[in-house]
Amino acid sequence: MTRDEWRRKLKARRAAVSTPDQQQASQQVAARITERAKHSAGHAAIFLSFANELNTRPAIEALWQLNMPTVVPVLHPFSKGHLLFLSLTPDTPLIHNRYGIQEPPLRADQVVPLHQIGCLFMPLVGFDQYGNRLGMGGGYYDRTLASWQAGRLPDLHPIGLAYDEQYVEHLPTEPWDVAIPEVITPTRHWHFNNQPKFS
Ligand SMILES: Nc1nc2c(c(=O)[nH]1)N(C=O)[C@@H](CNc1ccc(C(=O)N[C@@H](CCC(=O)O)C(=O)O)cc1)CN2
Numbered sequence: 255m256t257r258d259e260w261r262r263k264l265k266a267r268r269a270a271v272s273t274p275d276q277q278q279a280s281q282q283v284a285a286r287i288t289e290r291a292k293h294s295a296g297h298a299a300i301f302l303s304f305a306n307e308l309n310t311r312p313a314i315e316a317l318w319q320l321n322m323p324t325v326v327p328v329l330h331p332f333s334k335g336h337l338l339f340l341s342l343t344p345d346t347p348l349i350h351n352r353y354g355i356q357e358p359p360l361r362a363d364q365v366v367p368l369h370q371i372g373c374l375f376m377p378l379v380g381f382d383q384y385g386n387r388l389g390m391g392g393g394y395y396d397r398t399l400a401s402w403q404a405g406r407l408p409d410l411h412p413i414g415l416a417y418d419e420q421y422v423e424h425l426p427t428e429p430w431d432v433a434i435p436e437v438i439t440p441t442r443h444w445h446f447n448n449q450p451k452f453s
């Protein structure tokens with residue numbers, strides 16, 4: 255199957271999760287996220303869910319309860335395909351971006367640079383046994399992870415968030431894909447041995 259065929263198949267699988275299962279999954283993942291975030295310094299980067307993504311609201315509220323500084327992605331206003339990360343507090347207003355995803359309005363004083371982020375919790379459509387990640391197809395997180403992969407963000411910990419149903423044994427990859435070291439699902443915390451090594 256091609257990447258587009260996998261994307262379609264896995265989106266359909268995600269859309270088929272029942273409402274009670276969605277609610278249970280978002281609570282289970284929230285507990286795993288806070289547990290993981292406690293062990294990393296820096297801001298926790300997460301995302302505001304849309305469509306049939308695993309609901310990150312319970313996790314965001316749990317991070318706030320623990321007073322952990324939290325940021326979410328905002329589409330870069332002119333650097334196409336790139337993300338900025340902006341602070342999110344209970345008082346942050348939200349607008350919809352061009353994909354209909356909620357984001358804070360752009361404000362320079364709210365931007366948090368990647369070197370201040372510890373855990374980077376990322377959306378995904380699918381992941382495999384090597385930590386390969388299939389996203390929505392915009393390449394946004396691949397671009398974000400390029401400097402991490404090059405060794406320039408040693409304190410960043412990329413972690414995918416997904417339903418268990420988004421696992422497949424083997425996904426086709428492209429040269430720009432960045433495999434991720436961890437994925438959290440409602441029932442598991444996966445660790446993959448794919449970290450680039452630098453001497
Ligand atoms: N919640 C969330 N925020 C996120 C991402 C994400 O995957 N999830 N992104 C991760 O990169 C970035 C946005 N990336 C996106 C890339 C493509 C499409 C997209 O193609 N949308 C289609 C409709 C989607 C569908 O049919 O399911 C469209 O606009 O027509 C959406 C978001 C940044 N923020």
Ligand SMILES: Nc1ncnc2c1ncn2[C@@H]1O[C@H](COP(=O)(O)OP(=O)(O)OP(=O)(O)O)[C@@H](O)[C@H]1O
Pocket residue numbers: 377387388389390391392393394395396397400428430431
């Ligand atoms: N580091 C990069 N530099 C330049 N272009 C890139 C980079 N990473 C990805 N791209 C481009 O982005 C496009 C989409 O990539 P891909 O299909 O892997 O997205 P994705 O990982 O599914 O999406 P996302 O990361 O937004 O969730 C590709 O056409 C690719 O050329």
